[in-house]
Amino acid sequence: MCKILKTVWWIFPVWALLVSVSFSAEVDLSKPRVPLEKLKESQALKNPYETTSKNIEKGKELFQGKATCFTCHGKTGKGDGLAAPGFDPSPRNFTSAAFHAMRTDGELFWVIRDGIPGTAMMPMVGSVITEDEAWLILMYERSLGKK
Ligand code: HEC
Numbered sequence: 001m002c003k004i005l006k007t008v009w010w011i012f013p014v015w016a017l018l019v020s021v022s023f024s025a026e027v028d029l030s031k032p033r034v035p036l037e038k039l040k041e042s043q044a045l046k047n048p049y050e051t052t053s054k055n056i057e058k059g060k061e062l063f064q065g066k067a068t069c070f071t072c073h074g075k076t077g078k079g080d081g082l083a084a085p086g087f088d089p090s091p092r093n094f095t096s097a098a099f100h101a102m103r104t105d106g107e108l109f110w111v112i113r114d115g116i117p118g119t120a121m122m123p124m125v126g127s128v129i130t131e132d133e134a135w136l137i138l139m140y141e142r143s144l145g146k147k
Contacts, residue, residue: 024088026079029102033121034110045106047135051142059140067129067137072120077144087120100145108138 027033034042049055063069063077072091074080079093092099112134115123125134 024085024090026092027089029099032107033116034107038110039107042106042110043104045104045109047105047109047139048132049135049139051139055136056140056143059136059138059143062129062133063137063140067124067133069124069137077141083120089119091120094141094144097145100142105138105142108141109134112138 032039063073064075070081071083072079072081072087073094074084074091077094079091081091084091094100111121112129113123113125113131115121125131129137
C-alpha cells in the first residue's frame with residue numbers, strides 16, 4: 001500500500017488541479033456584479049475623463065503595470081493572466097463585445113472600486129489605485145471591446 005502511494009502520490013494534486021481548471025468559468029453575463037440595491041446608483045456614475053487615445057494609453061500602462069490587473073485579466077485583457085487558472089469564477093475577458101454591451105461604465109467602476117465579494121476581484125481603489133486611475137483603466141478596458 002505504502003509502496004503504491006509512493007509511486008502514484010502525484011495523481012492527487014494533478015487531479016485537483018484538473019478539476020479546478022475544468023470547472024472554473026466566467027460568471028454568466030446576465031448577472032449584474034454590483035449588489036442589486038446599489039445597481040441604479042452605480043449605473044448613474046459617469047467617466048469624468050474624455051475618451052482620447054492619450055487617456056486610453058495611460059489606462060493601459062496602469063492596467064499592465066502598477067495596478068496589477070494583468071496578473072489575473074491578462075496583459076491584453078483576455079482573462080488569461082498567470083493567476084487566472086486558480087480562480088473560480090474566472091477573471092472577466094475584456095475583449096468580449098457582449099460583455100461591454102451588458103455593462104455601464106458606472107457598474108464597472110463600482111466593481112473596480114469595491115470588488116466582488118466572494119471572488120478574487122478585490123477592491124482596488126484605495127489599496128492599489130486612485131479613483132481617477134480606475135476611470136482611466138476602465139477606458140482602456142472599454143477600448144478592448146471595440147475591435
Ligand atoms: C487577483 C485577481 C484579479 C485582479 C488582480 C484583478 N481582477 Fe478584476 N476580476 C477578477 C475576477 C475573478 C473577476 C470575475 C468575478 C465575477 O465575475 O464575479 C473579475 C472581474 C472584473 C470586472 C468585471 C465585472 C463584471 O461586471 O462582470 C472588471 C471590470 C474588473 N475585474 C476590473 C479589474 C481591474 C481594473 C483590475 C486592476 C485594477 C482588476 N480587475 C484586477 C480577478 C481579478
